[in-house]
Amino acid sequence: MNTEKCRLLLQVIQAGSFSSAAERLGYTPSGVMRSIASLEKEIGFPLLGRTAQGIYLTREGQAVLPYLRRLIRDEDALLQYSAQIRGLTAGDIYIGSYFSVAANWLPQIIQAFQHAYPAVHVHIEECANKVMYDGLEEGRFDCCITTWRPFSGDWIPLCEDEMVMWLPENHPLARAEVYPLKQLCHESFIEPLPQQDTDVVRILKEEHISYETRYTAIDNYTTYRMVEAGLGVSMNNRLMTAQWQGRVAILPMDPPHTITIGIAIPSRDGASPAVKKFIHYVQQGISQILEPKDSH
Structure with a gap:
């Protein structure tokens, strides 16, 4: 064909x-x-x-359509292997990623990767779990940086990240040490990325928390600003707000929860050379970013 x-x-x-x-x-x-x-x-x-x-x-x-996409991916992989044999690296990598990872970690990782392999084009799509895992099944993504869900592929854990509550700065619990999740039944909750199989909804279901979704937003930054405006409270991973400055109190939850961020890939062994190299750079880059700084 x-x-x-x-x-x-x-x-x-x-x-x-x-x-x-x-x-x-x-x-x-x-x-x-x-x-x-x-x-x-x-x-x-x-x-x-x-x-x-x-x-x-x-x-x-x-x-x-998924089979046609797979056919193209297989041809690209073959061309990349051929290029590697000739001492070259070329091709395209399609990555799905959490918004927080894409914004806070990937730019410097991609910069290092592109310095070493300038002929490889990296395409990042920021999206939520459902879109990423659907994309893996359809062959739209070579790999995704996300949290684990049941799927037919390989999982490479990267790091843990704490889940936290976002409160308006004038919230009665804004200066508390922790936010008790059972308090949610009395709050207006702003749900980020509705219907996307988020860690937020998963945790609330696990804890059997009763809550009212008063607002929804498909953008995490919009959710953050809605909290800042006093429209309600929300939940997200701590990394999400690493570079944001606003009148939002960020509190640990009671009970505490963390998520494991990792790489989901259809087959680690069957990935193209460029994807394997990129995964190595992601692992190395995140390890360096999270490495404790010497106090001296």
Whole structure:
């Protein structure tokens, strides 16, 4: 199967139309349509449908899309191995990551990695657990930096991070040593990233905590600012606020909870050379970041 046609199909899906994909790639719309028609003929059924608003994946197209992505990934891995044999490193790495890790740790890790391997392009998508694990299953991500969930792949633990409560600075418990989770039943709770299988919801379920979700937000910084405005309280991992300054009290929880941040990957042994090198840099970089500083 011609993987260039598969890559072209992904570009059409991303662009939303044949003409937009053609303009982006420097093709003619008719050329793009002929390539997709040829791919559909080779596979044996239509992959795309057309409406006045643009194109859409057929049900059959949705079913085979993960396999087409995997085919492209396997070809990329083969090319990277070939490049490595020739003494080169090249390719693309697609990473899903927690917002906090992407903002606080990955920039300096990627900087070191790119200095050593400038030909490898690193693509980071900040998202929550559900999107990351769905992306791993679909083949959209080479690996994800997240917390563990049941999945068919390998898990590489990196570090522990404390879960904390965010309170407005004028909250009655803002200066307390800890925040008792049972207090949540009396609060307006701001839930970050609803319906995304977050550690927040997992912990509250484990503790059988009764709470009212008064507000939701799909951005952690927005959640932080809503707490600062006095709209309610929220919960997150401590790393999330490492670089933020605001009128928000950050308290340990009672009972305490930590999360294990790690790397989820479909197969560590089957990963491309570039992905394996990147994982090494992540492990080394986070170890150095978290290394206790010499008091002298």
